[in-house]
Amino acid sequence: MKRCRAVLVQMLAAVLIVAGTLHAAPSRRDAARHILIVGNSLSYTNNLPGVYTALARASGRAPASVDMIATSGGTLADRWRDGVALRLLDEKPWDLLILQERGGRMACLSQKVTVSLDxxxxxxxxxxAFARAANERNTRVLLLGAWGRQAQWQRQLGAGLQQVGRDIRAEVLDAGPVLLKFDQAYPSRGVFIDEQLHPSIEGTVLIATLLYRQIHGEWPAARGFEATLTLPPPEAYVSPWQTFLAQSAQLPPPETLRVSAQQMRDILSVAESATR
Structure with a gap:
Protein backbone atom coordinates (compact mmCIF):
# COMPACT_ATOMS: atom_id res chain seq x y z
CA MET A 1 0.00 0.00 0.00
CA LYS A 2 2.83 2.42 0.87
CA ARG A 3 4.47 1.66 -2.47
CA CYS A 4 1.20 2.43 -4.30
CA ARG A 5 0.91 5.72 -2.44
CA ALA A 6 4.47 6.59 -3.37
CA VAL A 7 3.75 5.87 -7.02
CA LEU A 8 0.69 8.10 -6.92
CA VAL A 9 2.62 10.94 -5.26
CA GLN A 10 5.29 10.71 -7.96
CA MET A 11 2.53 10.69 -10.53
CA LEU A 12 1.05 13.90 -9.09
CA ALA A 13 4.41 15.63 -9.28
CA ALA A 14 4.73 14.71 -12.93
CA VAL A 15 1.19 15.81 -13.66
CA LEU A 16 1.69 19.19 -12.00
CA ILE A 17 4.79 19.82 -14.10
CA VAL A 18 2.87 19.32 -17.34
CA ALA A 19 -0.52 20.60 -16.23
CA GLY A 20 -0.09 23.78 -18.20
CA THR A 21 0.33 21.84 -21.42
CA LEU A 22 -3.00 19.96 -21.27
CA HIS A 23 -5.25 20.86 -24.18
CA ALA A 24 -8.69 22.27 -23.58
CA ALA A 25 -11.70 20.30 -24.83
CA PRO A 26 -11.81 20.59 -28.62
CA SER A 27 -14.17 23.23 -29.98
CA ARG A 28 -14.96 21.04 -33.01
CA ARG A 29 -16.54 17.68 -32.21
CA ASP A 30 -14.84 15.29 -34.58
CA ALA A 31 -16.35 11.88 -35.18
CA ALA A 32 -14.49 9.48 -32.90
CA ARG A 33 -13.82 6.26 -34.79
CA HIS A 34 -11.73 4.48 -32.15
CA ILE A 35 -13.07 4.78 -28.59
CA LEU A 36 -11.70 3.32 -25.36
CA ILE A 37 -13.79 3.29 -22.18
CA VAL A 38 -12.14 2.87 -18.77
CA GLY A 39 -14.80 2.19 -16.17
CA ASN A 40 -16.55 -0.29 -13.90
CA SER A 41 -19.85 -2.17 -13.61
CA LEU A 42 -21.83 0.97 -14.45
CA SER A 43 -20.05 0.85 -17.81
CA TYR A 44 -20.13 -2.86 -18.59
CA THR A 45 -23.69 -3.65 -17.42
CA ASN A 46 -25.65 -4.16 -20.65
CA ASN A 47 -22.50 -3.57 -22.71
CA LEU A 48 -22.31 0.19 -23.16
CA PRO A 49 -19.69 -0.12 -25.97
CA GLY A 50 -21.90 -2.48 -27.97
CA VAL A 51 -25.09 -0.49 -27.42
CA TYR A 52 -23.33 2.73 -28.42
CA THR A 53 -22.00 1.08 -31.58
CA ALA A 54 -25.46 -0.22 -32.54
CA LEU A 55 -27.05 3.18 -31.88
CA ALA A 56 -24.38 4.98 -33.91
CA ARG A 57 -24.75 2.51 -36.77
CA ALA A 58 -28.50 3.18 -36.90
CA SER A 59 -27.69 6.88 -37.33
CA GLY A 60 -25.06 6.29 -40.00
CA ARG A 61 -22.04 7.03 -37.81
CA ALA A 62 -20.73 3.62 -36.83
CA PRO A 63 -17.34 3.82 -35.08
CA ALA A 64 -14.54 1.54 -36.25
CA SER A 65 -14.09 0.13 -32.74
CA VAL A 66 -15.30 0.71 -29.20
CA ASP A 67 -13.65 -1.29 -26.43
CA MET A 68 -13.45 -1.13 -22.68
CA ILE A 69 -11.35 -1.92 -19.64
CA ALA A 70 -13.54 -2.41 -16.58
CA THR A 71 -14.30 -4.57 -13.59
CA SER A 72 -16.89 -4.54 -10.81
CA GLY A 73 -16.07 -1.95 -8.15
CA GLY A 74 -13.00 -0.81 -10.03
CA THR A 75 -11.64 2.70 -9.62
CA LEU A 76 -9.64 4.79 -12.04
CA ALA A 77 -6.70 4.62 -9.63
CA ASP A 78 -6.83 0.81 -9.91
CA ARG A 79 -6.86 1.03 -13.69
CA TRP A 80 -3.95 3.46 -13.75
CA ARG A 81 -1.85 1.33 -11.40
CA ASP A 82 -2.36 -1.93 -13.30
CA GLY A 83 -1.21 -0.27 -16.53
CA VAL A 84 -3.50 -2.19 -18.91
CA ALA A 85 -5.33 0.88 -20.24
CA LEU A 86 -2.07 2.76 -20.68
CA ARG A 87 -0.68 -0.15 -22.71
CA LEU A 88 -3.78 -0.10 -24.90
CA LEU A 89 -3.33 3.62 -25.51
CA ASP A 90 0.10 2.78 -26.90
CA GLU A 91 -1.08 -0.09 -29.10
CA LYS A 92 -3.15 1.98 -31.53
CA PRO A 93 -4.32 5.55 -32.06
CA TRP A 94 -7.49 6.09 -30.04
CA ASP A 95 -9.60 9.12 -30.93
CA LEU A 96 -11.47 9.27 -27.63
CA LEU A 97 -10.81 8.10 -24.07
CA ILE A 98 -13.93 7.92 -21.87
CA LEU A 99 -13.28 7.75 -18.12
CA GLN A 100 -15.97 6.73 -15.64
CA GLU A 101 -15.06 6.75 -11.96
CA ARG A 102 -16.59 4.28 -9.52
CA GLY A 103 -20.01 5.14 -8.10
CA GLY A 104 -19.91 7.89 -5.49
CA ARG A 105 -16.19 8.58 -5.66
CA MET A 106 -16.70 11.82 -7.57
CA ALA A 107 -18.82 13.36 -4.82
CA CYS A 108 -15.89 13.72 -2.44
CA LEU A 109 -13.98 15.72 -5.03
CA SER A 110 -16.51 18.53 -4.66
CA GLN A 111 -16.00 18.79 -0.90
CA LYS A 112 -13.02 20.74 0.45
CA VAL A 113 -13.14 18.79 3.70
CA THR A 114 -12.85 15.38 2.04
CA VAL A 115 -10.80 16.13 -1.06
CA SER A 116 -7.57 15.24 0.77
CA LEU A 117 -8.76 11.79 1.85
CA ASP A 118 -6.79 8.92 0.34
CA ALA A 129 -2.52 10.95 -15.14
CA PHE A 130 -4.95 9.51 -17.69
CA ALA A 131 -5.58 12.98 -19.12
CA ARG A 132 -1.85 13.61 -19.45
CA ALA A 133 -1.30 10.26 -21.18
CA ALA A 134 -4.18 10.94 -23.57
CA ASN A 135 -2.94 14.45 -24.29
CA GLU A 136 0.49 13.10 -25.19
CA ARG A 137 -1.19 10.77 -27.72
CA ASN A 138 -3.53 13.43 -29.13
CA THR A 139 -6.55 11.57 -27.73
CA ARG A 140 -9.69 13.44 -26.71
CA VAL A 141 -10.80 12.89 -23.08
CA LEU A 142 -14.39 12.69 -21.87
CA LEU A 143 -15.44 12.20 -18.24
CA LEU A 144 -18.68 10.24 -17.93
CA GLY A 145 -20.32 10.97 -14.61
CA ALA A 146 -21.92 8.48 -12.24
CA TRP A 147 -25.42 8.96 -10.81
CA GLY A 148 -27.51 8.76 -7.65
CA ARG A 149 -31.20 8.76 -6.75
CA GLN A 150 -31.13 11.68 -4.31
CA ALA A 151 -31.09 15.15 -5.88
CA GLN A 152 -28.57 16.49 -3.34
CA TRP A 153 -26.25 13.52 -3.85
CA GLN A 154 -26.54 13.94 -7.63
CA ARG A 155 -25.57 17.60 -7.28
CA GLN A 156 -22.46 16.60 -5.32
CA LEU A 157 -21.54 14.03 -7.95
CA GLY A 158 -22.05 16.60 -10.67
CA ALA A 159 -20.02 19.24 -8.84
CA GLY A 160 -17.12 16.82 -8.41
CA LEU A 161 -17.31 15.86 -12.08
CA GLN A 162 -17.23 19.48 -13.20
CA GLN A 163 -14.34 20.29 -10.86
CA VAL A 164 -12.21 17.43 -12.16
CA GLY A 165 -13.09 18.37 -15.73
CA ARG A 166 -11.81 21.90 -15.09
CA ASP A 167 -8.69 20.63 -13.34
CA ILE A 168 -7.61 18.36 -16.20
CA ARG A 169 -9.27 20.33 -19.02
CA ALA A 170 -11.44 17.47 -20.16
CA GLU A 171 -14.97 17.34 -21.51
CA VAL A 172 -17.64 16.20 -19.07
CA LEU A 173 -20.93 14.39 -19.54
CA ASP A 174 -23.14 14.45 -16.45
CA ALA A 175 -25.63 11.72 -17.34
CA GLY A 176 -27.16 11.45 -13.85
CA PRO A 177 -29.75 14.26 -14.04
CA VAL A 178 -31.03 12.94 -17.39
CA LEU A 179 -31.35 9.39 -16.05
CA LEU A 180 -33.28 10.71 -13.04
CA LYS A 181 -35.58 12.73 -15.29
CA PHE A 182 -36.29 9.69 -17.45
CA ASP A 183 -36.99 7.64 -14.32
CA GLN A 184 -39.48 10.28 -13.18
CA ALA A 185 -41.15 10.45 -16.59
CA TYR A 186 -41.44 6.65 -16.96
CA PRO A 187 -41.33 5.18 -13.43
CA SER A 188 -42.84 1.86 -14.49
CA ARG A 189 -40.04 1.20 -16.99
CA GLY A 190 -37.22 1.25 -14.45
CA VAL A 191 -34.10 3.05 -15.62
CA PHE A 192 -32.18 1.35 -12.78
CA ILE A 193 -32.25 -2.36 -12.00
CA ASP A 194 -30.92 -2.50 -8.44
CA GLU A 195 -29.95 -0.48 -5.37
CA GLN A 196 -26.46 0.11 -6.79
CA LEU A 197 -28.15 1.97 -9.68
CA HIS A 198 -26.85 -0.21 -12.47
CA PRO A 199 -28.72 0.84 -15.62
CA SER A 200 -31.53 -1.07 -17.27
CA ILE A 201 -31.40 -1.67 -21.02
CA GLU A 202 -33.23 1.61 -21.59
CA GLY A 203 -30.86 3.30 -19.15
CA THR A 204 -27.87 2.10 -21.16
CA VAL A 205 -29.49 3.24 -24.41
CA LEU A 206 -30.08 6.65 -22.83
CA ILE A 207 -26.42 6.87 -21.77
CA ALA A 208 -25.36 5.86 -25.29
CA THR A 209 -27.67 8.55 -26.69
CA LEU A 210 -26.02 11.20 -24.51
CA LEU A 211 -22.58 9.97 -25.55
CA TYR A 212 -23.58 10.20 -29.21
CA ARG A 213 -24.62 13.79 -28.80
CA GLN A 214 -21.46 14.68 -26.90
CA ILE A 215 -19.25 13.02 -29.50
CA HIS A 216 -21.01 14.21 -32.67
CA GLY A 217 -22.66 17.43 -31.55
CA GLU A 218 -26.11 16.23 -32.62
CA TRP A 219 -28.76 13.77 -31.47
CA PRO A 220 -28.99 10.29 -33.02
CA ALA A 221 -31.85 9.45 -35.35
CA ALA A 222 -35.22 8.72 -33.75
CA ARG A 223 -35.41 5.26 -35.22
CA GLY A 224 -35.39 1.79 -33.75
CA PHE A 225 -32.47 -0.58 -34.05
CA GLU A 226 -31.46 -4.09 -33.13
CA ALA A 227 -28.18 -5.89 -32.61
CA THR A 228 -26.89 -9.22 -31.36
CA LEU A 229 -24.85 -8.42 -28.27
CA THR A 230 -23.54 -9.84 -25.03
CA LEU A 231 -25.51 -7.99 -22.33
CA PRO A 232 -23.75 -8.68 -19.02
CA PRO A 233 -25.63 -8.25 -15.75
CA PRO A 234 -23.93 -6.32 -12.93
CA GLU A 235 -22.78 -9.54 -11.25
CA ALA A 236 -20.95 -10.83 -14.34
CA TYR A 237 -17.22 -11.27 -13.93
CA VAL A 238 -15.38 -8.88 -16.21
CA SER A 239 -11.60 -9.04 -15.89
CA PRO A 240 -9.61 -5.78 -15.85
CA TRP A 241 -6.65 -7.60 -17.42
CA GLN A 242 -8.34 -8.02 -20.80
CA THR A 243 -10.42 -5.77 -22.97
CA PHE A 244 -14.15 -6.38 -22.88
CA LEU A 245 -14.16 -7.63 -26.48
CA ALA A 246 -11.52 -10.24 -25.63
CA GLN A 247 -13.65 -11.85 -22.90
CA SER A 248 -16.47 -13.43 -24.92
CA ALA A 249 -15.83 -16.93 -23.54
CA GLN A 250 -16.50 -15.93 -19.92
CA LEU A 251 -19.45 -13.60 -20.52
CA PRO A 252 -23.12 -14.52 -21.11
CA PRO A 253 -23.93 -15.67 -24.66
CA PRO A 254 -25.06 -12.99 -27.12
CA GLU A 255 -28.73 -12.18 -27.41
CA THR A 256 -30.83 -9.92 -29.59
CA LEU A 257 -31.26 -6.36 -28.35
CA ARG A 258 -34.29 -4.66 -29.85
CA VAL A 259 -34.98 -0.98 -29.30
CA SER A 260 -38.17 0.33 -30.89
CA ALA A 261 -38.62 3.66 -32.62
CA GLN A 262 -41.06 4.65 -29.85
CA GLN A 263 -38.46 3.93 -27.18
CA MET A 264 -35.97 6.11 -29.04
CA ARG A 265 -38.53 8.91 -29.34
CA ASP A 266 -39.21 8.73 -25.59
CA ILE A 267 -35.49 8.72 -24.78
CA LEU A 268 -34.76 11.62 -27.11
CA SER A 269 -37.71 13.63 -25.81
CA VAL A 270 -36.47 13.41 -22.21
CA ALA A 271 -32.80 13.86 -23.12
CA GLU A 272 -33.43 16.93 -25.26
CA SER A 273 -35.62 18.61 -22.64
CA ALA A 274 -33.14 17.85 -19.86
CA THR A 275 -30.16 19.30 -21.73
CA ARG A 276 -31.69 22.52 -23.07
Whole structure:
Protein backbone atom coordinates (compact mmCIF):
# COMPACT_ATOMS: atom_id res chain seq x y z
CA MET A 1 0.00 0.00 0.00
CA LYS A 2 2.83 2.42 0.87
CA ARG A 3 4.47 1.66 -2.47
CA CYS A 4 1.20 2.43 -4.30
CA ARG A 5 0.91 5.72 -2.44
CA ALA A 6 4.47 6.59 -3.37
CA VAL A 7 3.75 5.87 -7.02
CA LEU A 8 0.69 8.10 -6.92
CA VAL A 9 2.62 10.94 -5.26
CA GLN A 10 5.29 10.71 -7.96
CA MET A 11 2.53 10.69 -10.53
CA LEU A 12 1.05 13.90 -9.09
CA ALA A 13 4.41 15.63 -9.28
CA ALA A 14 4.73 14.71 -12.93
CA VAL A 15 1.19 15.81 -13.66
CA LEU A 16 1.69 19.19 -12.00
CA ILE A 17 4.79 19.82 -14.10
CA VAL A 18 2.87 19.32 -17.34
CA ALA A 19 -0.52 20.60 -16.23
CA GLY A 20 -0.09 23.78 -18.20
CA THR A 21 0.33 21.84 -21.42
CA LEU A 22 -3.00 19.96 -21.27
CA HIS A 23 -5.25 20.86 -24.18
CA ALA A 24 -8.69 22.27 -23.58
CA ALA A 25 -11.70 20.30 -24.83
CA PRO A 26 -11.81 20.59 -28.62
CA SER A 27 -14.17 23.23 -29.98
CA ARG A 28 -14.96 21.04 -33.01
CA ARG A 29 -16.54 17.68 -32.21
CA ASP A 30 -14.84 15.29 -34.58
CA ALA A 31 -16.35 11.88 -35.18
CA ALA A 32 -14.49 9.48 -32.90
CA ARG A 33 -13.82 6.26 -34.79
CA HIS A 34 -11.73 4.48 -32.15
CA ILE A 35 -13.07 4.78 -28.59
CA LEU A 36 -11.70 3.32 -25.36
CA ILE A 37 -13.79 3.29 -22.18
CA VAL A 38 -12.14 2.87 -18.77
CA GLY A 39 -14.80 2.19 -16.17
CA ASN A 40 -16.55 -0.29 -13.90
CA SER A 41 -19.85 -2.17 -13.61
CA LEU A 42 -21.83 0.97 -14.45
CA SER A 43 -20.05 0.85 -17.81
CA TYR A 44 -20.13 -2.86 -18.59
CA THR A 45 -23.69 -3.65 -17.42
CA ASN A 46 -25.65 -4.16 -20.65
CA ASN A 47 -22.50 -3.57 -22.71
CA LEU A 48 -22.31 0.19 -23.16
CA PRO A 49 -19.69 -0.12 -25.97
CA GLY A 50 -21.90 -2.48 -27.97
CA VAL A 51 -25.09 -0.49 -27.42
CA TYR A 52 -23.33 2.73 -28.42
CA THR A 53 -22.00 1.08 -31.58
CA ALA A 54 -25.46 -0.22 -32.54
CA LEU A 55 -27.05 3.18 -31.88
CA ALA A 56 -24.38 4.98 -33.91
CA ARG A 57 -24.75 2.51 -36.77
CA ALA A 58 -28.50 3.18 -36.90
CA SER A 59 -27.69 6.88 -37.33
CA GLY A 60 -25.06 6.29 -40.00
CA ARG A 61 -22.04 7.03 -37.81
CA ALA A 62 -20.73 3.62 -36.83
CA PRO A 63 -17.34 3.82 -35.08
CA ALA A 64 -14.54 1.54 -36.25
CA SER A 65 -14.09 0.13 -32.74
CA VAL A 66 -15.30 0.71 -29.20
CA ASP A 67 -13.65 -1.29 -26.43
CA MET A 68 -13.45 -1.13 -22.68
CA ILE A 69 -11.35 -1.92 -19.64
CA ALA A 70 -13.54 -2.41 -16.58
CA THR A 71 -14.30 -4.57 -13.59
CA SER A 72 -16.89 -4.54 -10.81
CA GLY A 73 -16.07 -1.95 -8.15
CA GLY A 74 -13.00 -0.81 -10.03
CA THR A 75 -11.64 2.70 -9.62
CA LEU A 76 -9.64 4.79 -12.04
CA ALA A 77 -6.70 4.62 -9.63
CA ASP A 78 -6.83 0.81 -9.91
CA ARG A 79 -6.86 1.03 -13.69
CA TRP A 80 -3.95 3.46 -13.75
CA ARG A 81 -1.85 1.33 -11.40
CA ASP A 82 -2.36 -1.93 -13.30
CA GLY A 83 -1.21 -0.27 -16.53
CA VAL A 84 -3.50 -2.19 -18.91
CA ALA A 85 -5.33 0.88 -20.24
CA LEU A 86 -2.07 2.76 -20.68
CA ARG A 87 -0.68 -0.15 -22.71
CA LEU A 88 -3.78 -0.10 -24.90
CA LEU A 89 -3.33 3.62 -25.51
CA ASP A 90 0.10 2.78 -26.90
CA GLU A 91 -1.08 -0.09 -29.10
CA LYS A 92 -3.15 1.98 -31.53
CA PRO A 93 -4.32 5.55 -32.06
CA TRP A 94 -7.49 6.09 -30.04
CA ASP A 95 -9.60 9.12 -30.93
CA LEU A 96 -11.47 9.27 -27.63
CA LEU A 97 -10.81 8.10 -24.07
CA ILE A 98 -13.93 7.92 -21.87
CA LEU A 99 -13.28 7.75 -18.12
CA GLN A 100 -15.97 6.73 -15.64
CA GLU A 101 -15.06 6.75 -11.96
CA ARG A 102 -16.59 4.28 -9.52
CA GLY A 103 -20.01 5.14 -8.10
CA GLY A 104 -19.91 7.89 -5.49
CA ARG A 105 -16.19 8.58 -5.66
CA MET A 106 -16.70 11.82 -7.57
CA ALA A 107 -18.82 13.36 -4.82
CA CYS A 108 -15.89 13.72 -2.44
CA LEU A 109 -13.98 15.72 -5.03
CA SER A 110 -16.51 18.53 -4.66
CA GLN A 111 -16.00 18.79 -0.90
CA LYS A 112 -13.02 20.74 0.45
CA VAL A 113 -13.14 18.79 3.70
CA THR A 114 -12.85 15.38 2.04
CA VAL A 115 -10.80 16.13 -1.06
CA SER A 116 -7.57 15.24 0.77
CA LEU A 117 -8.76 11.79 1.85
CA ASP A 118 -6.79 8.92 0.34
CA UNK A 119 -9.55 7.69 -1.98
CA UNK A 120 -10.32 11.20 -3.21
CA UNK A 121 -6.66 12.05 -3.73
CA UNK A 122 -6.09 8.79 -5.61
CA UNK A 123 -9.05 9.54 -7.90
CA UNK A 124 -7.81 13.05 -8.62
CA UNK A 125 -4.33 11.77 -9.39
CA UNK A 126 -5.60 9.02 -11.67
CA UNK A 127 -7.83 11.39 -13.64
CA UNK A 128 -4.91 13.74 -14.13
CA ALA A 129 -2.52 10.95 -15.14
CA PHE A 130 -4.95 9.51 -17.69
CA ALA A 131 -5.58 12.98 -19.12
CA ARG A 132 -1.85 13.61 -19.45
CA ALA A 133 -1.30 10.26 -21.18
CA ALA A 134 -4.18 10.94 -23.57
CA ASN A 135 -2.94 14.45 -24.29
CA GLU A 136 0.49 13.10 -25.19
CA ARG A 137 -1.19 10.77 -27.72
CA ASN A 138 -3.53 13.43 -29.13
CA THR A 139 -6.55 11.57 -27.73
CA ARG A 140 -9.69 13.44 -26.71
CA VAL A 141 -10.80 12.89 -23.08
CA LEU A 142 -14.39 12.69 -21.87
CA LEU A 143 -15.44 12.20 -18.24
CA LEU A 144 -18.68 10.24 -17.93
CA GLY A 145 -20.32 10.97 -14.61
CA ALA A 146 -21.92 8.48 -12.24
CA TRP A 147 -25.42 8.96 -10.81
CA GLY A 148 -27.51 8.76 -7.65
CA ARG A 149 -31.20 8.76 -6.75
CA GLN A 150 -31.13 11.68 -4.31
CA ALA A 151 -31.09 15.15 -5.88
CA GLN A 152 -28.57 16.49 -3.34
CA TRP A 153 -26.25 13.52 -3.85
CA GLN A 154 -26.54 13.94 -7.63
CA ARG A 155 -25.57 17.60 -7.28
CA GLN A 156 -22.46 16.60 -5.32
CA LEU A 157 -21.54 14.03 -7.95
CA GLY A 158 -22.05 16.60 -10.67
CA ALA A 159 -20.02 19.24 -8.84
CA GLY A 160 -17.12 16.82 -8.41
CA LEU A 161 -17.31 15.86 -12.08
CA GLN A 162 -17.23 19.48 -13.20
CA GLN A 163 -14.34 20.29 -10.86
CA VAL A 164 -12.21 17.43 -12.16
CA GLY A 165 -13.09 18.37 -15.73
CA ARG A 166 -11.81 21.90 -15.09
CA ASP A 167 -8.69 20.63 -13.34
CA ILE A 168 -7.61 18.36 -16.20
CA ARG A 169 -9.27 20.33 -19.02
CA ALA A 170 -11.44 17.47 -20.16
CA GLU A 171 -14.97 17.34 -21.51
CA VAL A 172 -17.64 16.20 -19.07
CA LEU A 173 -20.93 14.39 -19.54
CA ASP A 174 -23.14 14.45 -16.45
CA ALA A 175 -25.63 11.72 -17.34
CA GLY A 176 -27.16 11.45 -13.85
CA PRO A 177 -29.75 14.26 -14.04
CA VAL A 178 -31.03 12.94 -17.39
CA LEU A 179 -31.35 9.39 -16.05
CA LEU A 180 -33.28 10.71 -13.04
CA LYS A 181 -35.58 12.73 -15.29
CA PHE A 182 -36.29 9.69 -17.45
CA ASP A 183 -36.99 7.64 -14.32
CA GLN A 184 -39.48 10.28 -13.18
CA ALA A 185 -41.15 10.45 -16.59
CA TYR A 186 -41.44 6.65 -16.96
CA PRO A 187 -41.33 5.18 -13.43
CA SER A 188 -42.84 1.86 -14.49
CA ARG A 189 -40.04 1.20 -16.99
CA GLY A 190 -37.22 1.25 -14.45
CA VAL A 191 -34.10 3.05 -15.62
CA PHE A 192 -32.18 1.35 -12.78
CA ILE A 193 -32.25 -2.36 -12.00
CA ASP A 194 -30.92 -2.50 -8.44
CA GLU A 195 -29.95 -0.48 -5.37
CA GLN A 196 -26.46 0.11 -6.79
CA LEU A 197 -28.15 1.97 -9.68
CA HIS A 198 -26.85 -0.21 -12.47
CA PRO A 199 -28.72 0.84 -15.62
CA SER A 200 -31.53 -1.07 -17.27
CA ILE A 201 -31.40 -1.67 -21.02
CA GLU A 202 -33.23 1.61 -21.59
CA GLY A 203 -30.86 3.30 -19.15
CA THR A 204 -27.87 2.10 -21.16
CA VAL A 205 -29.49 3.24 -24.41
CA LEU A 206 -30.08 6.65 -22.83
CA ILE A 207 -26.42 6.87 -21.77
CA ALA A 208 -25.36 5.86 -25.29
CA THR A 209 -27.67 8.55 -26.69
CA LEU A 210 -26.02 11.20 -24.51
CA LEU A 211 -22.58 9.97 -25.55
CA TYR A 212 -23.58 10.20 -29.21
CA ARG A 213 -24.62 13.79 -28.80
CA GLN A 214 -21.46 14.68 -26.90
CA ILE A 215 -19.25 13.02 -29.50
CA HIS A 216 -21.01 14.21 -32.67
CA GLY A 217 -22.66 17.43 -31.55
CA GLU A 218 -26.11 16.23 -32.62
CA TRP A 219 -28.76 13.77 -31.47
CA PRO A 220 -28.99 10.29 -33.02
CA ALA A 221 -31.85 9.45 -35.35
CA ALA A 222 -35.22 8.72 -33.75
CA ARG A 223 -35.41 5.26 -35.22
CA GLY A 224 -35.39 1.79 -33.75
CA PHE A 225 -32.47 -0.58 -34.05
CA GLU A 226 -31.46 -4.09 -33.13
CA ALA A 227 -28.18 -5.89 -32.61
CA THR A 228 -26.89 -9.22 -31.36
CA LEU A 229 -24.85 -8.42 -28.27
CA THR A 230 -23.54 -9.84 -25.03
CA LEU A 231 -25.51 -7.99 -22.33
CA PRO A 232 -23.75 -8.68 -19.02
CA PRO A 233 -25.63 -8.25 -15.75
CA PRO A 234 -23.93 -6.32 -12.93
CA GLU A 235 -22.78 -9.54 -11.25
CA ALA A 236 -20.95 -10.83 -14.34
CA TYR A 237 -17.22 -11.27 -13.93
CA VAL A 238 -15.38 -8.88 -16.21
CA SER A 239 -11.60 -9.04 -15.89
CA PRO A 240 -9.61 -5.78 -15.85
CA TRP A 241 -6.65 -7.60 -17.42
CA GLN A 242 -8.34 -8.02 -20.80
CA THR A 243 -10.42 -5.77 -22.97
CA PHE A 244 -14.15 -6.38 -22.88
CA LEU A 245 -14.16 -7.63 -26.48
CA ALA A 246 -11.52 -10.24 -25.63
CA GLN A 247 -13.65 -11.85 -22.90
CA SER A 248 -16.47 -13.43 -24.92
CA ALA A 249 -15.83 -16.93 -23.54
CA GLN A 250 -16.50 -15.93 -19.92
CA LEU A 251 -19.45 -13.60 -20.52
CA PRO A 252 -23.12 -14.52 -21.11
CA PRO A 253 -23.93 -15.67 -24.66
CA PRO A 254 -25.06 -12.99 -27.12
CA GLU A 255 -28.73 -12.18 -27.41
CA THR A 256 -30.83 -9.92 -29.59
CA LEU A 257 -31.26 -6.36 -28.35
CA ARG A 258 -34.29 -4.66 -29.85
CA VAL A 259 -34.98 -0.98 -29.30
CA SER A 260 -38.17 0.33 -30.89
CA ALA A 261 -38.62 3.66 -32.62
CA GLN A 262 -41.06 4.65 -29.85
CA GLN A 263 -38.46 3.93 -27.18
CA MET A 264 -35.97 6.11 -29.04
CA ARG A 265 -38.53 8.91 -29.34
CA ASP A 266 -39.21 8.73 -25.59
CA ILE A 267 -35.49 8.72 -24.78
CA LEU A 268 -34.76 11.62 -27.11
CA SER A 269 -37.71 13.63 -25.81
CA VAL A 270 -36.47 13.41 -22.21
CA ALA A 271 -32.80 13.86 -23.12
CA GLU A 272 -33.43 16.93 -25.26
CA SER A 273 -35.62 18.61 -22.64
CA ALA A 274 -33.14 17.85 -19.86
CA THR A 275 -30.16 19.30 -21.73
CA ARG A 276 -31.69 22.52 -23.07
Missing amino acids: ACRDSRLAHA
